[in-house]
Amino acid sequence: MFITAIIPNYNHAPYLQERLESVLQQDRQPDEVIILDDCSTDNSVAIIEAFIAAHPTVQFVRNTVNSGSTFAQWQKGIAIAKGDYIWMAESDDVAAPGLLAALADRIITQPTAVLAYCQSERMNSLGVITGSWLDYTASLPDSSVFNTSFLMDGTRYLQQFLIHRNTIPNASAVLFSKKAFEQVGGVPKGFTTNGDWLLWIRFALVGAIAYVNTPYNKFRYHDSSVIAKAHAATSNAYKERYDYTMRMQLVPFLQGQALAPIKKINNYYIGLDMGQKGLHCLQLRQWLKGWYWVIKGSVYGGFKTGFIKKAIGII
Numbered sequence: 575m576f577i578t579a580i581i582p583n584y585n586h587a588p589y590l591q592e593r594l595e596s597v598l599q600q601d602r603q604p605d606e607v608i609i610l611d612d613c614s615t616d617n618s619v620a621i622i623e624a625f626i627a628a629h630p631t632v633q634f635v636r637n638t639v640n641s642g643s644t645f646a647q648w649q650k651g652i653a654i655a656k657g658d659y660i661w662m663a664e665s666d667d668v669a670a671p672g673l674l675a676a677l678a679d680r681i682i683t684q685p686t687a688v689l690a691y692c693q694s695e696r697m698n699s700l701g702v703i704t705g706s707w708l709d710y711t712a713s714l715p716d717s718s719v720f721n722t723s724f725l726m727d728g729t730r731y732l733q734q735f736l737i738h739r740n741t742i743p744n745a746s747a748v749l750f751s752k753k754a755f756e757q758v759g760g761v762p763k764g765f766t767t768n769g770d771w772l773l774w775i776r777f778a779l780v781g782a783i784a785y786v787n788t789p790y791n792k793f794r795y796h797d798s799s800v801i802a803k804a805h806a807a808t809s810n811a812y813k814e815r816y817d818y819t820m821r822m823q824l825v826p827f828l829q830g831q832a833l834a835p836i837k838k839i840n841n842y843y844i845g846l847d848m849g850q851k852g853l854h855c856l857q858l859r860q861w862l863k864g865w866y867w868v869i870k871g872s873v874y875g876g877f878k879t880g881f882i883k884k885a886i887g888i889i
Contacts, residue, residue: 575682577674577749578657579604582647583622583665584612584640588699589794590621596668598629602675606656607632610647613640645761645769648745652755660752666794667746668697673790677749680784684725688754688781689774691747693720693789706789711741723787728778733836736778738843740771747791754780768820775824779833816847841875848874849881856888 579597583590597607609622609632619636626632635654641647652660659681661674673692681690696704711717714735726734735741742748758776762769777783821844828837849871856864868885872878 575659575678576605576657577602577659577661577678578606578608578655578752579661579663579674580608580610580648580651580655581663581665582610582612582644582651583614583618584644584647585614585616585618586665587614587616587618587621589666589668590618591625592668592701593663593665594622594625596670597663598632599671600669600674601671602678604657604661604674608651608654609634610651611636612644612647613637643766645763645765649761652752652760655752658752659749660755661749662745664744664746667744668701668792668794669746670790670792672788673747674749676786676788676790677784680723680725680786681749681751684782684784686727686782687725687751687784688728689742689748689750689777690784690786691742691749692786692791694744694747694791694793695789697792697794699794701794703792704795707743707793710739710743711735714738714741720785721787723785725782725784728781728783729832729836731783732775732778733839736771736775737836737839740768740774742770742774744791744793745770746793748774750777751781762820762823765820768817771817772820772823776827779827814847815850816843818844818847818851821847838875843875845871845873845875845878847871849878852881853884853888856885861889 581593581597597604609626611618611622622634626634648662659678663669676692677690681687694707696706698704708720711720716734754777757780758773762772765772821840824840825837828840848867852864852867852871855867865885868881872881
C-alpha cells in the first residue's frame with residue numbers, strides 16, 4: 575500500500591512548521607510527501623525550503639502564478655502523486671501520530687472502501703481545541719452512529735447523511751483511493767468552497783465509506799482559512815443556504831432508479847434555496863426576479879406553499 579501525502583499551502587506560514595512535522599511524525603509514515611505552494615506572499619517558502627533541506631526526500635512544487643483555487647492545487651498534486659492512496663493534508667491543520675495508520679488500516683482491510691476518514695477536533699488560530707464535529711452531525715437522524723467506527727455502503731451513507739450536509743468537513747481527515755478519484759472524474763471545477771463535498775458524494779456513489787470515531791485530526795478555523803475567505807468575499811451577496819451550485823452539479827450523477835430517493839432529497843434542497851433566494855430578492859424590491867425564484871422554488875422538488883405565502887407577506 576503506497577500512500578502519498580500532499581500538503582497544499584498558501585500563506586499559512588504561522589501553521590506550516592507544525593503541519594509539516596505532524597505529517598512526518600506519523601506512526602505509519604507516508605511513502606511520498608509532496609508540498610505545493612500556490613505563490614505565497616508570506617515566508618512560507620523559506621519555511622518549506624528549510625524543511626526539505628532537512629528532509630531531502632520531500633518534493634516541493636512551487637507555483638509562479640497563484641492558481642486562485644485550492645481545488646486546482648489538489649488536482650495538480652494528485653496528478654503528480656505515485657500513491658495508490660492520497661492524504662490531502664491541508665497546511666493549516668494538524669494530525670495526531672496515529673491518523674494515517676488508523677485510516678490505512680480501515681481502507682486496506684475493507685476491499686469495498688474508497689474513502690476512510692476520522693473524527694476531527696475544532697482548533698482555533700492559537701491551537702486551542704474548541705470542540706469536535708460531533709455537534710455538527712448531532713441534528714441528523716441516527717447521528718449516534720458517529721460515536722463509534724463503522725463501514726457503510728456509500729449509497730446508504732449518502733442518503734442518510736452526506737446528501738443533507740457535508741459530514742466529511744475536512745480533507746485533512748481523509749484517506750482516499752486514487753483509482754476511485756480518477757473514476758469519479760477528479761476534483762470538481764469552478765468551486766471556491768463545497769468542491770470537496772461534491773467529491774465525497776461522488777466517492778459515495780462508487781464505493782463504501784469507512785469512519786474512525788477517534789479525533790486524530792485537528793481542523794483549524796481562522797480568518798485566512800479557505801472557508802472564511804469565501805464567506806468574506808460574498809458578505810454582501812445572497813448566501814446559498816442549501817449550497818445550490820454544488821447540488822445543481824450533482825443532479826446528472828443521480829440518475830437511475832436506485833438513486834431516485836437521493837435525487838428527490840437533493841431536488842428538495844435545491845427548491846428550498848431557490849425559494850429563499852426569491853424572498854431575498856423581494857426584500858430588495860427586485861420584484862420580477864424575486865417572484866421568478868419564489869415560483870420556481872415552490873414547484874421544484876415538490877410543491878411548497880410556504881414561499882408564496884411569505885412572498886405575499888413581503889409585498
